[in-house]
Amino acid sequence: MKIASFNINGIKARAEALPAWLKAAEPDVVALQEIKSTDEAFPHEVLDGLGYQIVTHGQKGFNGVALLSRFPLEDVVCGLPGDDEDVQARWIEATVVGDRAVRICGLYLPNGNPAPGPKYDYKLAWMARMHARVQTLLATEEPLVFLGDYNVIPQDEDAAKPEAWREDALALPQTRAAFRRLLHLGLTDAFRARVAGPGHFTFWDYQAGAWQRNNGIRIDHLLLSPQAADLLREVGIDKEVRGGEKPSDHVPIWIDLNA
DNA sequence: ATGGTTGCCCCGCAA
Numbered sequence: 527m528k529i530a531s532f533n534i535n536g537i538k539a540r541a542e543a544l545p546a547w548l549k550a551a552e553p554d555v556v557a558l559q560e561i562k563s564t565d566e567a568f569p570h571e572v573l574d575g576l577g578y579q580i581v582t583h584g585q586k587g588f589n590g591v592a593l594l595s596r597f598p599l600e601d602v603v604c605g606l607p608g609d610d611e612d613v614q615a616r617w618i619e620a621t622v623v624g625d626r627a628v629r630i631c632g633l634y635l636p637n638g639n640p641a642p643g644p645k646y647d648y649k650l651a652w653m654a655r656m657h658a659r660v661q662t663l664l665a666t667e668e669p670l671v672f673l674g675d676y677n678v679i680p681q682d683e684d685a686a687k688p689e690a691w692r693e694d695a696l697a698l699p700q701t702r703a704a705f706r707r708l709l710h711l712g713l714t715d716a717f718r719a720r721v722a723g724p725g726h727f728t729f730w731d732y733q734a735g736a737w738q739r740n741n742g743i744r745i746d747h748l749l750l751s752p753q754a755a756d757l758l759r760e761v762g763i764d765k766e767v768r769g770g771e772k773p774s775d776h777v778p779i780w781i782d783l784n785a
Numbered sequence: 786a787t788g789g790t791t792g793c794c795c796c797g798c799a800a
Contacts, residue, residue, distance in 0.1 A: 535791075535792065535800085536791085536792050536793070538792085538793085539791080539792060539793090560792090560800090562792065562793060563793095586793090586794095587792090587793050587794075587798090587799090588792085588793070588798085588799060588800085589799095637799080637800060639799095639800080677800095731789085731790080731800090732789080732790040732791050732800090733788080733789040733790045733791090734786095734788075734789045734790085735789085736789095736790095774791095775790090775791075775800085
């Protein structure tokens, strides 16, 4: 089961690039972030004929997440539990049934800038809520995959210019500590389970020629429960997508599970 | 070098 995460930065803007990548990469399951569309306005025709079931958790103008699956999707949950006041569309869960059932949790973690400030407080509170949700799901002992745009640079080696991110909400010590608390629950960073060292990125800013200079960061992650980590076959980053026509500022990252 | 670019859809805000 090939499972990918892709922050597309607008489904309407990616009406050509998204299906082109799907045809080339042939993932079974995809978590999309920043669809920037309501559920009603989601252009389903963009994905017609590609064989995916689609569930969306959208919002007008910004945020918004979705799951695509070639296998049946069951028990869909929209929204991160733990705060009934939170209206931001950043979390979607479903169980995908292939050779075996895998719980897929797609997420778009808050950016948090500027820090300090209310947006950073929201980021840290959201990470605490995610921690609680992960604990709840781990108790099921199902294979779990938590994937998406975490807006977290886990370590200095995950940025081309770590000094430029020192004061940024994506790399502040409190952000990294909250990310480590997720890992300490027993989750595995799938990419780091297979690839060591610097120079592996999933995001390059549109500004200042970041792609041409390879000034990137690794902020899109797949975290695996122990039962999912046992099934891990392969990981990859589809870096070439960033050099295509009208690209997102993120590229897809994926795993292949024996499931 | 306090810049630069993109997407949303009504133009300023988020990233």
